[in-house]
Amino acid sequence: MNAGIISIGTELLLGEVVDTNASYLASQLPLVGLDLQTVITVPDRIDCLAEAFHQAWQRFDIVLATGGLGPTQDDLTREAIAQVLGEEITISPDLEKDLRALFAAMGRPMPSSNIKQATLIPSAQGIPNPRGTAPGWWVEKNGKIMVAMPGPPVEMQRMWEIEVMPRLHGKVHHEAVVLRTLKSIGSEADVGEKAGPVFALGNPVLGIYARPDGIHLRMIARAADDAGAATLIAQAEAKLRDALPHQIWGTDAETLEGVLGALLVARGLTLATMESCTGGLLASTVTDVPGSSAYFKGGFVSYTNELKVALGVDAHLIERHGAVSHETAKAMAEAARLHLKVDIGVAVTGVAGPDSLEGKPPGLAYIAVADEAQTQSIEGRYPPRRADVKRLVVTHTLYQLIQRLLALPPSH
């Protein structure tokens, strides 16, 4: 069955508040087998609200609304629903009793405007809201369902979890849905091209997204039961792994730095960094992982050649090849390894921009990894924007480290 969400509130349309309710509900709907087709955000105006509810009621099986259930003049959700369904609003004696009891418990008189929050239409039932004064509305008519929930996230989320989701679960005849994300390195176009055959499958549906840590391939499979959906996912995942054998580094909630940390722990290895163009972002990303002090022993941000030399990089080598070179990157990785007595030293040197350096263009970078056996360096070219260079170089450095570690046996 399909669904639409209506987010209500002028503040959402001024950009002052980010609508977390919509993304929360959006993440929940696949779990009850609902196919979310649209989120529509409207201001606290009766004409806009009525138009949105009218269209949603025509197009979707299930309509979920948040906001506009408060006691003030600009809270118009109830009025809009009544107008669209052609029903009359009346005070519910039960809801009024509950509301007066709530105010009594707070030791406050009930302002007269709050009586709005004790109203219903014939097709609606009240949904309890122990976290606030606004009950929700559960509306059923002509085989369709409309649910209005309050805007404050703590009230809405409790109402969804305890009251609305279980009830929808029972109403919606639904198929099983399984989600799976593979995370990869590469350009969006390149990954998209290689993933072409999986696009063609249709089920699972494949989505491709460029993210700060690479290209994500998200699959959504639907089947009669969980096992069926999981089988579809497994088959598509195998195809993607075949098509991208050297580019997939993780799944679902995994991060590059988390995968790296787990590999270092599994192999009992330690790490140190020496970086120039990334300016500390490499060390910072490695240490985003709780417990990273078990394997990360320290880092140097060698922003000058003097510091590189003081840390053990040969001055003649920098003079001969430049600070931005395979040779200097390798020497930096080896210096980090020796200086901090770790198993693996990793180094980055490059041109973050916007200006050139040593006649080399912004976006050029060298990444080197040194371990007991060898030192290797790769050259990379990145879009020449400072923030992008830093982020992409860190992403590729973490990926290089993971590749090197995967080639080592788990028991070092």
Add this chain to the structure above:
Amino acid sequence: MNAGIISIGTELLLGEVVDTNASYLASQLPLVGLDLQTVITVPDRIDCLAEAFHQAWQRFDIVLATGGLGPTQDDLTREAIAQVLGEEITISPDLEKDLRALFAAMGRPMPSSNIKQATLIPSAQGIPNPRGTAPGWWVEKNGKIMVAMPGPPVEMQRMWEIEVMPRLHGKVHHEAVVLRTLKSIGSEADVGEKAGPVFALGNPVLGIYARPDGIHLRMIARAADDAGAATLIAQAEAKLRDALPHQIWGTDAETLEGVLGALLVARGLTLATMESCTGGLLASTVTDVPGSSAYFKGGFVSYTNELKVALGVDAHLIERHGAVSHETAKAMAEAARLHLKVDIGVAVTGVAGPDSLEGKPPGLAYIAVADEAQTQSIEGRYPPRRADVKRLVVTHTLYQLIQRLLALPPSH
């Protein structure tokens, strides 16, 4: 004139990504005098996209869309617009030339699928996008305007600010609007309380937002002309600066690291860092500023006590007071200053969490600044979430450095 926004992407409807583009654009539209009536979020499906564009094109004077301009099969914004307007998509030789030049500059061959990003319809003109491969579309037909922008926020925001907003400004008849943001340090409640009298003014409208670099006070003034609006802003700004004399550190697009860099350059001073709990994020933030190599000489991520001692911190001092203490923070700042022969050494030591350290709780941190004259340290307590601790400690460290520099005369 009224406007609608269409946010495109299945990921937005799965709750995996919060739609910051819509709230950014929503906050911008009042500045060009547009009345935003609806934001509609749709998945990467041609039927849903065509329906959304069809309705928006009928209802609104201006339609703004973000997303769906990538090179893959699920990027369908161009196709949907062409379908709704009944026009045919063709490759633009000019756009193709630009796109091939961009790939050549990155030293990469252009995947064939990217040619989608060089297409137009007769009613559309390309909008330049120097931050990515997807140009936007500016569509004008029958007195209405439709603008399609790319989904990545850094690409979209630049395109909006440099290309789209000025052009819309010329098209939309509107009153003068002037915007001004003051950036401050403090709690949202405290800043909000002190800013109370400016809230009461009504024009400018004041909005208060907690952001990663502190509390932002955003003013929007409206008047018949620019001068009138600017006068209203100046009067309100004077009131805010009176109310928050020690808390405002910058305005508008200024960043803490940018303000710090400008102060260091003006005073001819150099800087070095030694950090533990922030793991390199302090150095990385300082080096986010282009040209920071003029004053930033290097940094140490001293994640172990051994490294702190090797860099010049007294081992007995760490033993006596602990690694997380005023004494160790001060010794680290002095060691960074001496080791890298700079004017100012800054150090951070703390417990990033989630576990305690030396019996000290997550969220406890010490920030020390050492210059020629003195070394000072402050203690801070932060919400004990690893990412928050790192970010907030860096924010407060940059703020401490700015305060110290402001106390020094510009000509050192």
